[in-house]
Amino acid sequence: MKIRIDRARCTGNARCWAVAPELYPLDDEGYINSDGFDVPLGQEDLARRGARACPERVIEVTED
Numbered sequence: 369m370k371i372r373i374d375r376a377r378c379t380g381n382a383r384c385w386a387v388a389p390e391l392y393p394l395d396d397e398g399y400i401n402s403d404g405f406d407v408p409l410g411q412e413d414l415a416r417r418g419a420r421a422c423p424e425r426v427i428e429v430t431e432d
């Protein structure tokens with residue numbers, strides 16, 4: 369499972385981070401600090417919940 373993040377469209381409201389801070393780190397100004405990642409085994413639900421929490425829909429989940 370992979371996550372892709374369209375950082376340019378992030379508005380910095382930190383909803384993803386509030387759900388899963390280790391998967392969705394923020395920069396010093398509160399914007400997402402990742403272009404995406406391979407989801408570690410066992411953290412799939414957390415990753416999905418973080419993605420769903422983004423009101424801007426900039427976090428895309430690709431299931432294997």
Ligand code: SF4
Pocket residue numbers: 377378379380381382383384385392398399400421422423424425426427
């Ligand atoms: S929830 Fe979406 S808009 Fe908010 S910080 Fe995370 S990626 Fe950015």
